[in-house]
Amino acid sequence: xxxxxxxxxxxxGLMTEYLRSGKNGAPTLLFxxxxxxxxxxxxxxxxxxxxxxDVVALNFPGFSGTDQPPxxxxxxxxxxxxxxxxxxxxxxxxxxxxxxxFGGRVMLKGISNxxxxxxxxxxxxxxxxxxxxxxxxxxxxxxxxxSRILPSSLRAKVGQKFxxxxxxxxxxxxxxxxxxxxxxxxxxxxxxxxxKQPSLLIWGADDTETPPADAKVFxxxxxxxxxxxxxxxxxxxxxxxxxKVLKLIKEFL
Numbered sequence: 331x332x333x334x335x336x337x338x339x340x341x342x343g344l345m346t347e348y349l350r351s352g353k354n355g356a357p358t359l360l361f362x363x364x365x366x367x368x369x370x371x372x373x374x375x376x377x378x379x380x381x382x383x384d385v386v387a388l389n390f391p392g393f394s395g396t397d398q399p400p401x402x403x404x405x406x407x408x409x410x411x412x413x414x415x416x417x418x419x420x421x422x423x424x425x426x427x428x429x430x431x432f433g434g435r436v437m438l439k440g441i442s443n444x445x446x447x448x449x450x451x452x453x454x455x456x457x458x459x460x461x462x463x464x465x466x467x468x469x470x471x472x473x474x475x476x477s478r479i480l481p482s483s484l485r486a487k488v489g490q491k492f493x494x495x496x497x498x499x500x501x502x503x504x505x506x507x508x509x510x511x512x513x514x515x516x517x518x519x520x521x522x523x524x525x526k527q528p529s530l531l532i533w534g535a536d537d538t539e540t541p542p543a544d545a546k547v548f549x550x551x552x553x554x555x556x557x558x559x560x561x562x563x564x565x566x567x568x569x570x571x572x573x574k575v576l577k578l579i580k581e582f583l
Contacts, residue, residue, distance in 0.1 A: 334373075338395075341414050347395030348388040348419070349373075352380035357425035359583075360448070361387035362412070362433025364455075365510070368394035372428075374572050375579070383425070383583075388415055390436075392506050402505055404512040409440035416446050426450040426583055431457050431540060431565065435518060442521035451529040452579060455537050455565050459544040460517035522551035529555040530582040532575055534563030556582070 335350045349369045359379060361372045369387035376385050389396040391411060399407070427448045429437035434456025440446045529552050533545040542559050549557040558578055563570035
């Protein structure tokens with residue numbers, strides 16, 4: 331294992347922390363983490379890729395070591411910020427971007443509107459397909475409508491009962507709560523056909539947050555894509571089955 335460099339740079343007034351490891355002059359890999367996570371989650375993969383690549387893993391604004399946005403953001407804001415990070419960090423040519431969950435969503439947004447470029451893309455358990463309303467979803471929508479006429483005390487209880495874990499964890503942080511809502515409510519399926527790069531799609535068969543049905547939407551809409559669904563793995567497929575995921579990544583790169 332090589333030495334990690336924990337680096338800091340100011341992007342758009344936000345103190346930004348990121349990890350860098352690997353060989354100078356080698357092809358660059360950029361890792362984008364999921365919501366509620368951080369760059370360190372990729373260390374297992376980085377340990378096995380740093381011998382052949384220049385690896386960069388950033389912390390998005392609002393997460394571990396990087397300042398929080400001063401106002402409510404959406405996916406486009408994160409894509410714009412990532413574009414500025416790439417420029418400030420001197421990543422002139424990116425061989426591949428690896429995005430997990432929310433990170434894959436930012437990657438999809440940025441690539442589809444040419445905010446940043448890469449030769450190849452790796453999506454892991456990526457969000458971006460707005461879920462269909464199952465029975466629970468219809469209940470949430472109905473409760474949301476009803477809550478408008480409820481007293482504020484009851485409205486708060488309804489919200490807590492049906493909110494996601496990520497949303498609940500943002501209690502007391504109105505900026506990041508609204509940012510989270512903006513992000514999960516944006517359907518990015520229309521952006522998928524705009525991806526022209528060869529793309530590897532890696533999904534956990536047991537992922538309940540971004541289920542394999544979402545992966546099939548990605549595979550259908552991204553022309554040059556290869557879908558791999560891995561058994562006995564959930565939303566963090568690269569942590570549940572690290573050897574299988576690493577093998578797929580190395581073969582693809």
